[in-house]
Amino acid sequence: MKAKHLSKFCRSPFLAFLISLLLLVVPMQTVVGQDVANGQATATVMAGLVVTAVQDLAFGNVLQGVAKSTPNDNDANSGVFSITGAASAGLSIYLTLPDYMALADGSDRMTIAFSSTDATVDTTVATPSTVVAGDGWVDVNPRGLGSLGGGGAVVGTGGQTNIYLGGKVTPAVDQSAGAYTGDLICTVAYNGT
Numbered sequence: 001m002k003a004k005h006l007s008k009f010c011r012s013p014f015l016a017f018l019i020s021l022l023l024l025v026v027p028m029q030t031v032v033g034q035d036v037a038n039g040q041a042t043a044t045v046m047a048g049l050v051v052t053a054v055q056d057l058a059f060g061n062v063l064q065g066v067a068k069s070t071p072n073d074n075d076a077n078s079g080v081f082s083i084t085g086a087a088s089a090g091l092s093i094y095l096t097l098p099d100y101m102a103l104a105d106g107s108d109r110m111t112i113a114f115s116s117t118d119a120t121v122d123t124t125v126a127t128p129s130t131v132v133a134g135d136g137w138v139d140v141n142p143r144g145l146g147s148l149g150g151g152g153a154v155v156g157t158g159g160q161t162n163i164y165l166g167g168k169v170t171p172a173v174d175q176s177a178g179a180y181t182g183d184l185i186c187t188v189a190y191n192g193t
Contacts, residue, residue, distance in 0.1 A: 046086035051188050055080035057165055062110075065091040065173035072139070072166035078128045079165035081186040085155045090151070090193030093121070093153050093163065098182035101169065105126040108176040113168050116141040121148060123156035128164040130131050134160070154193075 010087055057079030062068045070077045085090065100109040119142035120128065124135040131138055136156075137148050145153065155161050163186065 002170070022180045032039055033061070039134045043066055046089060047084075047189070049083060049085040049091075049188050049190065051186050052082045052084075053184070053186070054081075054082045054162075057167055057184060058072050059167075059169050062169055062171050062175075064171050064175045065089050067168060067170040069168040070166050072118050072164045073128045073131070074166065075129050079163075079167075079184055080128070081163040081165070082125075082154065083186075083188050084159055085188075085190070087157050087159045089155045091153045091155060091161070092116055092189050092191045093148075094187045095119070095142045095145060095163075096183075096185035096187070097142060097167075098184070101180035101182035103176060103178045103180060108178070108180075110172070111170045112178050113170070114142050114165075115168070116144075118166040119145060121145065121153045122162045122164065123154060125156060125158065125160050125162050131164070 007139065010163060055078065058077040059068050059070055060077065072078050083093075085091075097113055097114050101112050102109045117139040119140050120131050120138050121136040122128075122131045124131075126135055137153065140148065145163070153161060165184065169180075
C-alpha cells in the first residue's frame, strides 16, 4: 500500500508546486566546462613574376681568331633581363648560359664564355653603366645568382629588378662567316624571403 500512496504523491500537483518553488528559491549557477571561439586564416597573394629579355648580349662584328668581349656595364650591348614582381620580395635567379653560339643551320659553332664578374643585378633599374654597389650586386658570377646576399636577390622597391650580362666570344682562326646565336635563359622564382 505504501508504494501506491507514494506513486500518487509523485503525480500530485503539490509535488510540481514544490519543484517549481525550489527552482525559484535556489539560485542557478551556470557552470561552463568548455568554450568555443572563431578565428580566421588570412593571406595576401603577391603579384606574379614576369621576366623579359629586354636586350640581347651583342658582340657585333667579330674577326676570325680574335676574341671579343662585351662587358656587363655596356649600355648598348650588355644583355638585359627585366624582372617585375612584388616589391622587395626575395628572388632566386638562375641563368642558363651556353658554351657555344652556332650558325642558324648548325654547321659551325663559336665558343662563348662568362667570367665570375660578368653579371650585375640592379634593384634600382638604373642603366648598366651607372649601377653602383648600393644599387644591388655589381660584377658577380652569372652562374651564382641564386646565392646572392645569402638568400638571393630581391625585387626592387619599385617592383622591378634588372640583370645586366656580359661575356666573351672566341672565334677560331677558320671560323665560318655568318650570324651566330646562342640562347640565354633566365629563370626566376620567389624564394619566400
